[in-house]
Amino acid sequence: xxxxxxNGTAKAVVFEDVSLxxxxxxxxxGLSFELEHGATKVLLGVAGTGKTTILKLALGLQRPDSxxxxxxxxxxxxxxxxxxxxxxxxxxxVFQESALFDSLSVEDNVAFRLNEEKVPQADIQQRVLEAxxxxxxxxxxxxxxxxxxxxxxxxxxxxxxxxxxxxVLLYDSPxxxxxxxxxxxxxxxxxxxxxxYKTSALLVTHRLxxxxxxxxxxxxxxxxxxxxxxxxxxxxxxxxFLVLKDGKILFEGNAAEIANSRDEYIxxxxxx
Amino acid sequence: MAFSLTEYAKDNVLAVQEYSALSWRxxxxxxxxxxxxxxxxxxxxxxxxxxxxxxxxxGFFTGAVLALxxxxxxxxxxxxxxxxxxxxxxxxxxxxxxxxxxxxxGRNASGMASELGSMQVTEQIDAMRALGTDPIRKLVTPRxxxxxxxxxxxxxxxxxxxxxGGSVIARLLLRLDLxxxxxxxxxxxRYADVFMGLIKPVLFGFIIATVGCYYGMSARGGTQGVxxxxxxxxxxxxxxxxxxDLVVTxxxxxxxxxI
Numbered sequence: 001x002x003x004x005x006x007n008g009t010a011k012a013v014v015f016e017d018v019s020l021x022x023x024x025x026x027x028x029x030g031l032s033f034e035l036e037h038g039a040t041k042v043l044l045g046v047a048g049t050g051k052t053t054i055l056k057l058a059l060g061l062q063r064p065d066s067x068x069x070x071x072x073x074x075x076x077x078x079x080x081x082x083x084x085x086x087x088x089x090x091x092x093x094v095f096q097e098s099a100l101f102d103s104l105s106v107e108d109n110v111a112f113r114l115n116e117e118k119v120p121q122a123d124i125q126q127r128v129l130e131a132x133x134x135x136x137x138x139x140x141x142x143x144x145x146x147x148x149x150x151x152x153x154x155x156x157x158x159x160x161x162x163x164x165x166x167x168v169l170l171y172d173s174p175x176x177x178x179x180x181x182x183x184x185x186x187x188x189x190x191x192x193x194x195x196x197y198k199t200s201a202l203l204v205t206h207r208l209x210x211x212x213x214x215x216x217x218x219x220x221x222x223x224x225x226x227x228x229x230x231x232x233x234x235x236x237x238x239x240x241f242l243v244l245k246d247g248k249i250l251f252e253g254n255a256a257e258i259a260n261s262r263d264e265y266i267x268x269x270x271x272x
Numbered sequence: 273m274a275f276s277l278t279e280y281a282k283d284n285v286l287a288v289q290e291y292s293a294l295s296w297r298x299x300x301x302x303x304x305x306x307x308x309x310x311x312x313x314x315x316x317x318x319x320x321x322x323x324x325x326x327x328x329x330x331g332f333f334t335g336a337v338l339a340l341x342x343x344x345x346x347x348x349x350x351x352x353x354x355x356x357x358x359x360x361x362x363x364x365x366x367x368x369x370x371x372x373x374x375x376x377x378g379r380n381a382s383g384m385a386s387e388l389g390s391m392q393v394t395e396q397i398d399a400m401r402a403l404g405t406d407p408i409r410k411l412v413t414p415r416x417x418x419x420x421x422x423x424x425x426x427x428x429x430x431x432x433x434x435x436x437g438g439s440v441i442a443r444l445l446l447r448l449d450l451x452x453x454x455x456x457x458x459x460x461x462r463y464a465d466v467f468m469g470l471i472k473p474v475l476f477g478f479i480i481a482t483v484g485c486y487y488g489m490s491a492r493g494g495t496q497g498v499x500x501x502x503x504x505x506x507x508x509x510x511x512x513x514x515x516x517d518l519v520v521t522x523x524x525x526x527x528x529x530x531i
Contacts, residue, residue, distance in 0.1 A: 059402050061398050061402065081401075081406075085401075088401065088402055091402070095395050095399055096395075097395060099396050099398065099399035100396075102396070112405075113404060116404065
């Protein structure tokens with residue numbers, strides 16, 4: 001990527017002093033953080049700390065009261081809605097409740113953006129199949145969202161988000177409410193996306209084990225599955241953690257740092 | 273929380289502002305690319321073809337009851353032969369456009385509000401924006417264009433079926449000559465009547481689609497919110513249509529001169 005911020009390093013997402021309140025409730029209070037290209041940042045925090053809001057702000061679906069948000073070098077906070085549509089095509093988002101279009105089949109849901117971009121039909125079919133294969137859902141092409149289970153919907157939502165090879169992915173609690181086996185399948189998909197396609201990502205999750213799995217596993221292409229990083233391996237998962245509390249950042253660091261944190265709130269949070 | 277008049281006024285002004293912005297963008301999108309022709313055709317089918325039975329039935333019975341009522345009133349003046357003219361003018365100038373619009377509003381403004389409302393509360397509208405597609409362009413504009421276009425033709429049909437309903441009563445109950453009925457019905461109409469009768473459905477079509485879509489797009493609070501949006505859409509559309517009808521009728525009467 002060629003976009004660089006003021007200090008010269010490439011950044012996928014930059015939040016600068018972002019504040020937002022809903023009526024009397026402060027949601028974000030002077031939030032600042034950066035996401036490097038190819039890195040994954042896991043947003044943690046109890047419910048209602050504004051994690052989903054951060055993703056929506058990054059996409060320009062919501063506007064902050066103050067502060068500056070830059071995504072892929074473009075200042076989201078300064079762009080009108082009509083210009084944002086262009087930028088959003090370079091970003092993929094997986095919504096918490098999947099948000100699949102229930103009037104469209106799985107195939108058409110995944111193909112939505114390609115159809116909008118008037119990609120040739122043969123090409124669309126090929127890419128949709130590839131994306132569905134990536135999430136192991138190619139057998140559901142003709143089904144409608146109402147016929148899918150929660151986990152299957154999430155996987156289709158991931159396929160829809162990645163089908164255009166976005167430069168940034170935003171995952172909103174992709175494993176919430178799923179059984180452990182399905183959750184692991186989804187985490188494996190996120191790891192695969194991170195390690196195979198090197199996509200920058202913001203991941204909101206309530207499941208700490210998923211976050212740690214992401215930080216301690218890598219995707220092995222030969223075996224087509226994720227594998228725990230052996231001890232002593234010098235390997236950077238490019239996955240960092242960000243803990244939010246009362247609209248502010250309480251902690252920012254990697255897996256080892258959060259595990260060894262002495263902050264009482266974090267220790268309590270990790271023990272949950 | 274205590275009721276605040278300022279908050280109430282602010283909310284209402286904001287709603288009007290948002291409605292105006294939505295309506296403006298829905299119209300402006302017609303003049304720039306991309307246009308969703310497939311969606312427009314699909315909506316034309318849903319709104320136009322789907323409303324045919326209800327519009328035909330409404331038109332027929334309205335015309336028929338008009339004929340019955342005119343027997344009562346016209347006979348008092350010995351003017352029963354004017355039945356065709358009365359029905360023709362009433363249907364074309366007023367009842368055709370208004371009743372057709374109210375029927376289509378009940379059927380389609382509610383449909384739009386519930387469909388877009390469900391999409392809104394399940395984040396499908398946000399998902400569409402996230403996928404780089406303008407939901408106003410993709411969802412609202414086709415509905416506005418399709419309703420305006422189809423209501424025009426539905427009204428013509430309703431006028432005709434209304435005259436037909438009137439002719440059935442005129443012949444069977446009032447024993448009037450059909451030839452005389454149709455000739456007087458036809459000859460009494462002037463261009464100004466037809467113009468007034470056909471400009472209204474275009475305006476009302478715009479109201480039905482924009483109000484229905486506005487309530488859908490601004491639905492909040494789960495299924496209950498969708499239900500509320502649907503009811504409000506029908507109520508608001510109906511009242512809006514009747515109010516605009518009064519203003520437009522007066523305005524056109526002034527513009528087109530005395531008839």
